[in-house]
Amino acid sequence: MKHSLHPGAWWLWALGLATAASRTTNPLLLLLIAAVAGYVVAARRTDAPWARSYGVFLRLGLLVLGIRVIAFTLLGSPIPGTHILFTLPEIPLPEWAKGVRLGGPLSLEGFLFAAYGALRLAVLLACVGAANALANPARLLRSLPGALYEAGVAVVVALTFAPNLVADAQRLRSARRLRGRSEKGVKVLLTIGVPVLEGALERSVNLAAAMDTRGFGRQADVPRRVRLTTAVLTLAGLLGCCVAAYGLLGADGAAWALPLLGIGAVAAAGGLLLGGRRAVRTRYRPDRWDLRAWLVAGSGVAVAAGMLLCGPAYADILNPPPVPLTAPTLPLLPAAVVLLGLLPAFVAPAPVRRSVAKAKETRK
Incomplete structure (x- = not known):
C-alpha cells in the first residue's frame, strides 16, 4: 500500500x-x-495482469472506428457535401425503407463527420481502458461504501472479467509460441477463444465466491424506515446524476444539468452514508485518500470543468461543422486544459515492478 494510489x-x-x-x-x-x-498509463502502470488490458481497449477503439467508417461508406450519410470521393453502385430499396440508402456517392464532408464521431468514441474507450490499467479492481471494490456491499459480489465479476480475459489470452498465446505453434489468424482465435472465455469467467466467479464466503455482503439489522430512506435517496440521487450527465453531453444542457448533478450527488451521498450503517464488515489496511490522490483526481476534474467552461467560447472549434469543409485547428486554451491531465504522471507514486521486488528479496 505504501507505493500505491487509491x-x-x-x-x-x-x-x-x-x-x-x-x-x-x-x-x-x-x-x-x-x-x-x-x-x-505508460509512466504509472504496473506489470500486474490486469494492467495489460489497455492495449485491448485501444484495439477495440480502432475496431469501432473501422466499423463506423465502413457503415458510413455503405449506408451513406445525410450530411450534404460537394467533394465527392467516389460513387458506389446504389441498391434500390422498397418504399417502406424510404430514407435508407445503400451505396451511392461518398462525400468527403460526410466521411470526416463520421470519422470524427467514431474517433470520439474510440478516445472514450481509451480513457476507460486507462482506468482499468491503472486501478486495481480488487482494491477498488474493497473501497466501496457500505451501502454498495450487496452489489459488490456481482460487480466483482464484471470488473475482473476483462483483466482476467486479457491475462488468459496472453498466457495461452505464450504457451503456443513456446510449442512452436502459430499465434495469429482466425483459426487460432477460434481455438483459444472458448478456453479464454471460460477461464476468465471461472476466475471471476471464484473471486466473487471467496468474497461471499468471507462475509462481504453481511448486513446488520436496521429499522425499516432507515432502509426505505436509504433506497429512496440512493436511487433518486443516482438517477439524477445519470440525467445530469446526459444533459451535460448536449450543447445547452449545462444550465440545468449542473444544479441537478449537485442535488443528485448530495442525495446519493446521503443514501450511501445511511446505507453504511448496515455494514458490519471491517476493512484490513484500508486505502487512504492522501494528497497525491487529491491531485490525481483533481487533475481529471479540472480537465472536465475546463472543457465545459471553454464550450461556449470555442463552440465552432471544439465541434467543427462538417459543411463547409475546413481544416481542424488546435485551440490553445482547451489544449492547455487537456495537458493538466498529465499531472498524475509526475505526482502519482512510481509503480513497483514485481520482478524488481523479487530481485530485492532474493538479494536479502
Missing part, C-alpha cells in the same frame, strides 16, 4: 478525461486526450 482517484481522473472527450469532435483535441491518457 483506485478511486484513477477512475475520477479517467472519467474527467472522458468527459472532456465527450465535449468535442475536434480530431486534434481528441488525439491529444488519447496521448495524455497513454502517456500516464
